[in-house]
Amino acid sequence: MDRQKITDALGIPPGTSLYLTKLDFLVWGNNLYFAAIAGEDMAFxxxxxxxxxxxxxxxxxxxxxxxxxxxxxxxxxxxGRSQHRSPAHLLTEHFGLSLFYGDVLLVRDGEEFRFNQ
Incomplete structure (x- = not known):
């Protein structure tokens, strides 16, 4: 499970709850941007x-x-692995998503963190 890679990038404890709050579906699904919150108020x-x-x-x-x-x-x-080599998997209480992607970023306060895969 790579969930801890998100908490590590945010500099928060591994058990912190992560919530998805919105999805921007851009360029006919070519880009998927999830708005998220760590804990109660850390937006990313x-x-x-x-x-x-x-x-x-x-x-x-x-x-x-x-x-x-x-x-x-x-x-x-x-x-998963970038450059469409193996899919990422997200599981939430409401949906599951598997996707092949070129690149994935975590963005917080204008700073980008790239997961090297």
């Missing part, structure tokens, strides 16, 4: 760029009171 973005293929599975019926993207906890994360 997880950006998958140059995506070639992805598979999305919804696991629960989501009821949201006017929210297009209710907060969902990132339960498991596997980075």
């Amino acid at each position: 973005s997880l950006q998958f760029r140059d995506c070639r293929e992805w598979r999305w599975q919804t696991y629960t019926h989501i009821e949201s009171a006017g929210e297009p993207f209710p907060r969902t906890e990132l339960v498991n994360f596997r980075l």
Whole structure:
């Protein structure tokens, strides 16, 4: 599980909860940018760029009171390998996503962290 790579990049304890709060779906799915929160208030973005293929599975019926993207906890994360070599896997309480990507970045306060894979 590569979830700890996210917490390490943020400089927070490994057990800190991570939540996805929004998805920007750009260039017809070529780029997927997840807005996220670590703990209660540390905002960051997880950006998958140059995506070639992805598979999305919804696991629960989501009821949201006017929210297009209710907060969902990132339960498991596997980075895969960049340059479309092996897929990343994200598992949340509401959905699972597998995707082949060119590059992945974690962005916080304007600073970019690249996962070298």
